[in-house]
Amino acid sequence: MRNFISNLVASRFFQFYVTLVLFVILFGLGSVMFEGFFSPQVFLNLFIDNAPLIIVTVGITFTILSGFGGIDLSVGAVVALTCMSLAYLMRDTSLHPVVCMLLVLLIGLAVGTLNGFLITFFRLQPFIVTLGTMFLCRGLTAMISRDSVPIDNAFYGDLAFWSLPIGDCFLSLGALVAITVVIVASIVLKYTAFGRGVYAVGGNEQSARLMGLKADGIRWGAYIISGFCSALGGITYSWIMLSGYTQHGLGMEMDAIASSVIGGTQLLGGVAFIPGTLLGVMIQGTILTIISFQGTLSAWWTKIVVGILLCMFIVLQAMVNEHKNKLMNLKAESTKSKPKAKA
Amino acid sequence: MEQAAKDTYLLTMRHIDMFFPGVKALKDVSFNLKKGEIHSLMGENGAGKSTLVKVLTGVYQKTRGEIEFDGQVIAPKTPLESQKLGISTVYQEVNLCQNLSVAENIYIGREPKTAWGGIDWATMSERAAKLLNEKLGLSLDVNKTLGFYPVAMQQMIAIARAIDTQCKVLILDEPTSSLSDHETARLFEIMRSLKEQGISIIFISHFLEQIYTICDRITILRDGTYVGEYEVKNLKRIDLISKMMGKEISEGEIESNLDKATASSDVLVETSKVTVPGKVKDLSMQINKGEVIGLAGLLGSGRTEIAETLFGVLQKSEGSIKIDGTEISIKNPMSMMLNKIAFCPEDRKLAGIIGDLSVRENIILAMQAKDGMFRHMPRAKQNELADYYIKLLRIKVSDREQKISTLSGGNQQKVIIARWLATEPNLLILDEPTRGIDVGTKSEIEQLAVSLAKEKNMSVVFISGELGEEVRTCSRVMVIRDHEKVTELNGDEISTAHIMQAIAGDYHGHA
Numbered sequence: 003m004r005n006f007i008s009n010l011v012a013s014r015f016f017q018f019y020v021t022l023v024l025f026v027i028l029f030g031l032g033s034v035m036f037e038g039f040f041s042p043q044v045f046l047n048l049f050i051d052n053a054p055l056i057i058v059t060v061g062i063t064f065t066i067l068s069g070f071g072g073i074d075l076s077v078g079a080v081v082a083l084t085c086m087s088l089a090y091l092m093r094d095t096s097l098h099p100v101v102c103m104l105l106v107l108l109i110g111l112a113v114g115t116l117n118g119f120l121i122t123f124f125r126l127q128p129f130i131v132t133l134g135t136m137f138l139c140r141g142l143t144a145m146i147s148r149d150s151v152p153i154d155n156a157f158y159g160d161l162a163f164w165s166l167p168i169g170d171c172f173l174s175l176g177a178l179v180a181i182t183v184v185i186v187a188s189i190v191l192k193y194t195a196f197g198r199g200v201y202a203v204g205g206n207e208q209s210a211r212l213m214g215l216k217a218d219g220i221r222w223g224a225y226i227i228s229g230f231c232s233a234l235g236g237i238t239y240s241w242i243m244l245s246g247y248t249q250h251g252l253g254m255e256m257d258a259i260a261s262s263v264i265g266g267t268q269l270l271g272g273v274a275f276i277p278g279t280l281l282g283v284m285i286q287g288t289i290l291t292i293i294s295f296q297g298t299l300s301a302w303w304t305k306i307v308v309g310i311l312l313c314m315f316i317v318l319q320a321m322v323n324e325h326k327n328k329l330m331n332l333k334a335e336s337t338k339s340k341p342k343a344k345a
Numbered sequence: 346m347e348q349a350a351k352d353t354y355l356l357t358m359r360h361i362d363m364f365f366p367g368v369k370a371l372k373d374v375s376f377n378l379k380k381g382e383i384h385s386l387m388g389e390n391g392a393g394k395s396t397l398v399k400v401l402t403g404v405y406q407k408t409r410g411e412i413e414f415d416g417q418v419i420a421p422k423t424p425l426e427s428q429k430l431g432i433s434t435v436y437q438e439v440n441l442c443q444n445l446s447v448a449e450n451i452y453i454g455r456e457p458k459t460a461w462g463g464i465d466w467a468t469m470s471e472r473a474a475k476l477l478n479e480k481l482g483l484s485l486d487v488n489k490t491l492g493f494y495p496v497a498m499q500q501m502i503a504i505a506r507a508i509d510t511q512c513k514v515l516i517l518d519e520p521t522s523s524l525s526d527h528e529t530a531r532l533f534e535i536m537r538s539l540k541e542q543g544i545s546i547i548f549i550s551h552f553l554e555q556i557y558t559i560c561d562r563i564t565i566l567r568d569g570t571y572v573g574e575y576e577v578k579n580l581k582r583i584d585l586i587s588k589m590m591g592k593e594i595s596e597g598e599i600e601s602n603l604d605k606a607t608a609s610s611d612v613l614v615e616t617s618k619v620t621v622p623g624k625v626k627d628l629s630m631q632i633n634k635g636e637v638i639g640l641a642g643l644l645g646s647g648r649t650e651i652a653e654t655l656f657g658v659l660q661k662s663e664g665s666i667k668i669d670g671t672e673i674s675i676k677n678p679m680s681m682m683l684n685k686i687a688f689c690p691e692d693r694k695l696a697g698i699i700g701d702l703s704v705r706e707n708i709i710l711a712m713q714a715k716d717g718m719f720r721h722m723p724r725a726k727q728n729e730l731a732d733y734y735i736k737l738l739r740i741k742v743s744d745r746e747q748k749i750s751t752l753s754g755g756n757q758q759k760v761i762i763a764r765w766l767a768t769e770p771n772l773l774i775l776d777e778p779t780r781g782i783d784v785g786t787k788s789e790i791e792q793l794a795v796s797l798a799k800e801k802n803m804s805v806v807f808i809s810g811e812l813g814e815e816v817r818t819c820s821r822v823m824v825i826r827d828h829e830k831v832t833e834l835n836g837d838e839i840s841t842a843h844i845m846q847a848i849a850g851d852y853h854g855h856a
Contacts, residue, residue, distance in 0.1 A: 193463035
C-alpha cells in the first residue's frame with residue numbers, strides 16, 4: 003500500500019489525478035448543496051462559458067512548457083485586440099465575417115511570431131517581451147476605438163447563437179471550438195515530433211540541442227501557437243460579448259496561468275498535460291457556478307479560492323519533486339550497495 | 346608503408362589550430378584514431394582535450410587544419426552534422442532530458458512514425474528495449490521517465506542513444522567521474538563489446554588506472570599543443586605523467602634552497618576519512634603547527650577540492666575534521682574563519698580581489714566579515730593594519746588608498762594574503778598563490794610562507810602545480826591522485842622526481 007502511494011505520487015500523471023479528484027469533489031459539493039446543479043447542461047455550460055479561457059490556456063501552456071522562463075502575458079491583450087478588430091472590420095468595411103475572422107487570426111499569428119522571434123533570436127526574457135507586446139496590443143485596441151464597438155452583423159450573430167443539440171442539452175460553437183483545440187493540442191503534444199520537442203526543450207534545452215533538436219525553432223513555434231490560440235480565443239470571446247472593447251480579456255493571462263498551473267503545468271518548463279489544463283479551467287468555472295447558484299456571495303470569492311488553490315498546488319508540486327528526488331537517491335544507494343553485498 | 350599506416354586510421358586530425366577570442370586554445374594538434382580501438386586523450390585540465398573533441402564534433406570551428414574521417418575530409422558545423430557522419434559524444438553531465446521517457450530519450454528527433462504520421466510509441470518502446478538489451482545487456486522499463494533511473498543508468502542510456510545512430514566513433518568525455526567502481530566495471534564491459542563490434546572509442550578520463558585498464562593507445566596534449574601518440578603498453582606511467590606535466594625527470598636535483606620550517610609535534614588540524622562525493626575520497630591527514638604542507642598532483646586531481654573542504658566551501662558527507670583536538674561540524678566558510686582558518690583561492694580575480702576598493706579596504710575585508718557587519722573598525726586601526734601589512738609583505742603601492750585593480754598581479758596576491766593574515770589565522774591555505782606572478786615576487790611569496798610557519802608558528806597549506814615550488818617551500822608534501830591521497834613525502838624524500846613518481850603510482854618509499 004505504502005509502495006502503491008509512493009509510486010502514484012511519483013507517477014507522471016499524479017497531478018492530473020489530484021486535479022481530477024478536486025474537480026469531482028467541487029462538482030459533487032455543488033450537486034449536494036444546490037438543487038438542479040447536478041445536470042448535464044450545468045456541466046456543458048462549463049465549456050460554453052469558459053471556451054475563450056480554455057483556448058487561451060492551451061496556448062499559454064505551450065509557452066510555459068517550452069521552458070526558459072516561458073510565459074505569454076500578451077494573451078489577454080490579443081483577445082481584446084481581436085475582438086476590437088472584428089467589431090471594427092464588420093462595422094466599417096464590407097468584408098465577409100469569415101474573412102474578418104481569418105484576418106484576426108493572422109494578427110494573433112503575427113503577435114506570436116514577434117514574441118517568439120524576440121525571445122529566441124535575442125534570447126530575451128519571455129516575461130519582459132510578452133509584457134511589451136501586451137501593452138502594445140492593449141494600446142492598439144484603444145487606438146481603434148476607446149469606446150465599446152458593438153458587433154451587429156447578422157451572419158456573425160447567427161454564428162454566436164448557433165448551438166448543437168445533444169439530447170435535451172446543447173453546446174455552443176465556441177465550446178465546440180474549445181474542445182477541438184484541446185483534442186488537437188493533446189495529439190500534437192503526444193504524437194508529433196514538434197510536440198515532444200517542446201517537452202525536450204523545456205526539460206533541458208542544452209541536451210535538446212546536443213540531441214540535434216532545433217531548440218529555437220521549437221520554442222518559437224510554441225509562441226506562435228500561443229498567439230494563434232489567443233486570437234482564436236478572442237473570436238470565441240466576441241461570440242459571447244458581441245462587441246469590441248479595450249477592457250475585454252483584462253487579466254485573462256493571469257487566469258490562464260493559474261488554470262495551467264492548477265492543471266499540472268510546471269513553471270520551470272518540461273511538464274504539462276493538456277487534459278489537466280482543461281480541468282484547471284473547469285475547476286475555476288465550477289467555483290464560479292457554485293457562487294452563482296448560491297446567489298449572495300460576491301464573484302470575487304472565485305479569486306480567493308483560486309488563489310488558495312494555486313498556492314496549494316505549487317506546494318504540492320514542490321513536495322512531489324522532493325519525493326521523486328528521494329526515490330532517486332534511494333535507487334542510487336541500492337545500486338551502489340548491491341555489489342558490496344555480493345562480494 | 347606510409348600508405349598502409351594511413352589506411353588503418355578511421356579518423357585523422359592534422360595540424361589543428363583553434364582560437365578563442367585572444368587565446369590560442371589548440372596549436373598544431375594532430376590526432377589519429379584506428380578502427381575498433383579505445384584511444385585515450387590525456388592531459389591536465391586546460392590542456393585542450395575537450396576543445397579538440399568539440400572541434401571534432403562541430404561545437405567549435407577550427408581555424409586551421411584538416412579532419413579526415415572514413416576517407417573523406419569533413420568539417421562539421423554542428424553536433425547534429427557530426428552525429429549524422431557517425432561521430433557521437435556522451436558527455437560527463439548526462440545530456441538527456443529528465444522529463445522524457447527512456448525510449449524517447451533514445452529516439453527523439455528520429456522517432457518511428459505510424460502510417461498517418463504520428464509518433465509510433467509502441468514501436469519506439471519495443472526498439473528501445475531491444476537496443477538496450479542486445480547492445481548493452483540492460484533490461485529496464487523504457488516507458489518510465491528518465492529521471493527515475495540513477496545517473497549510472499542514465500549514462501548507459503546516453504551511450505545507447507549514441508551508438509544507435511550508425512555510430513563509428515564514440516566519444517566518452519569523463520563518463521566515469523560520477524560512477525561507482527561497480528558501475529565503472531560495467532561500463533568497461535560495454536566499451537569492450539562495442540570495440541568488438543568495430544566501434545572506435547575516444548575515452549577521456551582523469552583516472553590513470555582506468556586508462557591502463559581499458560585503452561589501447563594514448564594521445565597526450567599539454568597547454569593546447571600535441572605532445573605525442575603512444576601505445577599504452579609501451580608507455581610507463583611515470584613517463585605519461587612527465588609528458589603531461591612537461592617535466593623531465595632528473596634524479597638528485599638540488600632544488601631546496603630555502604631553510605625550511607620544522608613542524609612541531611602539536612597537531613592543529615586532523616581529518617579522518619573525510620569524503621565529499623565526487624570531489625574528495627576518504628581523506629585522512631594531519632596538519633601540524635608551524636609546518637608548510639604541500640598538496641601536489643595534476644590539475645584536476647582534487648587539490649583545490651581538499652582546500653575547499655577544509656575551508657567549508659564543500660560539505661563533507663562522511664568523516665570528521667578536528668581542530669586542536671575537538672571535532673567541529675563545518676557549515677560554511679564563516680565558521681571556519683572563526684576557527685582561525687584562512688583560504689586564498691586559486692583565481693584571485695574571481696574569488697579574491699574587489700577591484701574598485703582600495704588596498705586598505707581589501708585588506709580589512711575578511712576581518713570585517715569575521716567581526717560582523719555592524720562592528721565598525723575605527724579608521725585609525727584600519728590604517729595601522731593596512732600599513733603594517735603593506736610593509737610586512739613589501740606590497741608596492743603609492744599609498745594605502747590606491748585602487749587594488751591598478752596593482753600588478755603579484756602585489757594583488759600579496760594584498761589577498763595580507764587580508765587573511767589580518768584575521769590572524771592558525772592555518773593559512775594558499776591555492777596557487779604564485780600563478781601569473783613575476784619570478785621575483787614568486788620567491789618572495791615562497792619565503793613568506795616559510796617564514797610565517799617558522800616565526801609565527803602558523804601552519805600553511807601550499808598548493809602549487811609547479812613542483813619545484815613545492816620542493817622549495819614544503820616540509821611535507823601530500824601527493825593527490827584521482828581525488829585521493831596517494832602518499833606523503835617527508836624531508837629529504839621531497840624532490841620533483843619523487844613527486845612525479847608518486848603521482849604515477851611508482852613511488853614506494855625512499856630508496
